[in-house]
Amino acid sequence: MANKAGVIVVAAGKGSRMGTTESKQYLKLQDKPIIIHTLEVFERSSIVGEIVMVTGAEDVERCRDWVKQYGLTKVVHVAAGGRDRQESVLNGLQHLTTEWVMVHDGVRPFVTQDHIQQCYDTAVEAGASVLAVPVKDTIKQVNPNRQIIGTPDRSSLWAIQTPQTFRRSDLLDAHQHAEQQDFRGTDDAMLVERLGITVAVVEGSYTNIKITTPDDLDYAAYLLERKGESHI
Numbered sequence: 001m002a003n004k005a006g007v008i009v010v011a012a013g014k015g016s017r018m019g020t021t022e023s024k025q026y027l028k029l030q031d032k033p034i035i036i037h038t039l040e041v042f043e044r045s046s047i048v049g050e051i052v053m054v055t056g057a058e059d060v061e062r063c064r065d066w067v068k069q070y071g072l073t074k075v076v077h078v079a080a081g082g083r084d085r086q087e088s089v090l091n092g093l094q095h096l097t098t099e100w101v102m103v104h105d106g107v108r109p110f111v112t113q114d115h116i117q118q119c120y121d122t123a124v125e126a127g128a129s130v131l132a133v134p135v136k137d138t139i140k141q142v143n144p145n146r147q148i149i150g151t152p153d154r155s156s157l158w159a160i161q162t163p164q165t166f167r168r169s170d171l172l173d174a175h176q177h178a179e180q181q182d183f184r185g186t187d188d189a190m191l192v193e194r195l196g197i198t199v200a201v202v203e204g205s206y207t208n209i210k211i212t213t214p215d216d217l218d219y220a221a222y223l224l225e226r227k228g229e230s231h232i
């Protein structure tokens with residue numbers, strides 16, 4: 001493949017909702033840090049040419065050692081993160097030159113090779129893509145007094161995951177535009193949508209969880225066990 005994708009794997013958060021001393025991305029599953037499980041998926045992907053890992057400034061050296069220890073040859077740079085996820089992505093973006101860029105949460109280790117490929121192919125065809133799943137619960141809008149003020153039509157609601165895939169130029173423009181307007185978004189697609197760029201949805205899997213709270217760790221351990229059995 002002439003132009004392989006570049007991947008930004010963001011792992012510079014504090015993991016406050018996990019409530020552990022060690023940031024959640026470094027917690028071990030089967031004796032290996034969660035972030036390494038995630039990086040290994042992209043290391044094995046045939047469409048990935050280079051990976052930038054974004055981590056806490058205080059963890060850059062430790063992560064550089066892990067990159068060597070685990071033989072992550074596609075990791076071309078370990079960058080320090082920023083004040084929020086958005087800034088961490090922008091910090092990582094400075095170190096990629098590929099035409100297409102995938103942004104992925106470092107705490108989503110269960111993304112599959114098939115879905116990575118589909119996200120890339122869809123982005124190349126449509127201009128941009130995100131991995132997502134249709135919501136299964138009814139979602140409601142609730143005011144600060146915990147009173148329901150609206151119920152959006154569930155058939156149009158999707159829970160958005162990562163990877164999110166864009167032309168590097170579009171993603172950079174979107175971040176610069178957001179910085180100029182002091183806009184903060186919870187995902188990169190929000191920023192790209194604000195430029196009027198259509199973002200296509202690739203249906204993913206409910207097992208592509210973002211490990212966020214303690215109960216996610218038990219489920220993650222189960223999923224890893226099952227993955228080992230299925231040799232995905």
Ligand SMILES: Nc1ccn([C@@H]2O[C@H](COP(=O)(O)OP(=O)(O)OP(=O)(O)O)[C@@H](O)[C@H]2O)c(=O)n1
Pocket residue numbers: 010011012013014015016017018025054081082083084085086088089105106107108210211212
């Ligand atoms: N300043 C930040 C904040 C988050 N992230 C990363 O973005 C991903 C998704 O964020 P989230 O799950 O919210 O992680 P945290 O911000 O660490 O969690 P919390 O909100 O519970 O503190 C994670 O891989 C996290 O490490 C990042 O790179 N830089």
Ligand SMILES: C[C@](O)(CO)[C@H](O)COP(=O)(O)O
Pocket residue numbers: 085105159160161162186187188210
């Ligand atoms: C990017 C993301 O995973 C899409 O659902 C989500 O917005 C990250 O949110 P977080 O609060 O930074 O975990």
